[in-house]
Amino acid sequence: MRTGKRGLTTAAVAVVCAVTVLAAPGTAFADPGPSSPPSSSPSPSPSAAAPAATPGKDLEAVREKLDELYRAAASATEEYNAAEEKAEKQNAEIVELAKKIVKGQERLDGLKDRAGAAARAQYRTGGLPDGAKLVLSDDPEDFLDGTGRVIQGQRATKGLLGELTRAQEDLKTYAADASARFKELEANRKAKAKARKKVEKQIAAAEKLESELEKEEKERLAELEREAQAKAQTAWLDSGILKDLDAEATGRGRKAVEYATAQIGKPYQWGAEGPKSYDCSGLTSQA
Numbered sequence: 001m002r003t004g005k006r007g008l009t010t011a012a013v014a015v016v017c018a019v020t021v022l023a024a025p026g027t028a029f030a031d032p033g034p035s036s037p038p039s040s041s042p043s044p045s046p047s048a049a050a051p052a053a054t055p056g057k058d059l060e061a062v063r064e065k066l067d068e069l070y071r072a073a074a075s076a077t078e079e080y081n082a083a084e085e086k087a088e089k090q091n092a093e094i095v096e097l098a099k100k101i102v103k104g105q106e107r108l109d110g111l112k113d114r115a116g117a118a119a120r121a122q123y124r125t126g127g128l129p130d131g132a133k134l135v136l137s138d139d140p141e142d143f144l145d146g147t148g149r150v151i152q153g154q155r156a157t158k159g160l161l162g163e164l165t166r167a168q169e170d171l172k173t174y175a176a177d178a179s180a181r182f183k184e185l186e187a188n189r190k191a192k193a194k195a196r197k198k199v200e201k202q203i204a205a206a207e208k209l210e211s212e213l214e215k216e217e218k219e220r221l222a223e224l225e226r227e228a229q230a231k232a233q234t235a236w237l238d239s240g241i242l243k244d245l246d247a248e249a250t251g252r253g254r255k256a257v258e259y260a261t262a263q264i265g266k267p268y269q270w271g272a273e274g275p276k277s278y279d280c281s282g283l284t285s286q287a
Contacts, residue, residue: 059217059220059221059224060224062209062213062221063221063224063225063228065209066206066209066225067228069202069205069206072198072202073199073202073203073206076195076196076198076199076202077195077199079191079194079195079198080192080195080196080199083188083189083191083192083195084192086184086188087185087188087189087192090181090182090184090185090188091185093181094178094181094182094185097174097177097178097181098178100170100174101171101174101175101178104167104170104171104174105171107167108164108167108168108171111160111163111164111167112164114160115160115161115164
C-alpha cells in the first residue's frame with residue numbers, strides 16, 4: 001500500500017466517505033423481496049418484531065439493514081468506477097496501438113517498394129548479381145573499381161531485408177497487443193455493467209423498503225439514523241486521524257478532508273457529486 005502525505009489524505013477522505021455513507025439520513029436501501037401488506041392493527045414495540053414491511057417492524061434492525069445496503073451500494077459503485085477507469089485506459093492504449101500499426105504498415109509498404117525496385121533493377125541487367133558481373137568482366141580495372149560498390153550494395157540489401165523482418169515483427173507485436181487490450185477492454189466493460197446492475201439493485205430495493213414505511217416509522221428511522229450518524233462521527237473524530245493529517249498532510253490535503261467532513265450528514269445518492277448529495281466517488285472527486 002502506498003504511504004505518504006497523499007496516501008494519508010486519500011485514506012482520510014475515504015473514511016469520511018464511509019462515515020457519510022453509513023450515517024447519512026434520507027436514502028434507504030433494502031433487500032428486494034416479497035412485501036407484506038400494511039396491517040391496521042396497533043404497532044407493537046420496535047424490538048418485538050423482525051424487520052418486515054409492516055408497522056410493527058424493528059426499526060433498529062431496518063436501520064442496520066439500510067447500513068448494510070449502503071455499504072453494498074458504495075462497494076458496487078467503486079467497482080463500477082474502477083472498471084470504467086480501466087476501460088478508458090485500455091481504450092486509449094488500443095488507439096495508440098492502432099496508430100503504431102498504421103505507421104508500421106506504411107513503413108513496411110515502403111520497404112517492400114524499395115525491395116521491389118531493387119529486384120526490378122537486377123532483372124533489367126540480366127538477373128546476375130553485381131559480384132558475378134564483376135567476375136565475368138574483361139576489364140580488371142572495372143573489376144577493382146566496382147568492388148567497393150558491390151560491398152555497399154550487399155550491405156544495403158542485407159540492411160533492407162533486416163528492416164523488412166523487423167517491421168513485420170513489430171506489426172505482429174502491435175497486433176497481438178491490440179488484441180489482448182481489446183479482450184481486457186471487453187472484460188472490464190462486462191464488469192462495469194455487472195457493477196452497475198448491482199448498484200441499481202440496491203437502490204431499487206432501498207426505495208421499495210422506504211416506500212413501505214409509515215410516516216411515524218420514517219420519522220423514528222430518521223431519528224435512529226441521526227443517532228447512528230452522531231456515533232459514527234464521534235468514533236471517527238476520536239480515532240485521531242485528523243491529528244495525523246495535521247502533522248503529515250499538505251495544506252491542500254487538509255482542505256480536502258475539511259471539505260469532506262463538512263458533507264457528513266448529506267444524503268447518499270449514486271452518481272451525485274454535490275452539493276446536496278454525494279456518492280463516495282463524487283465526494284472524493286470534489287474533495
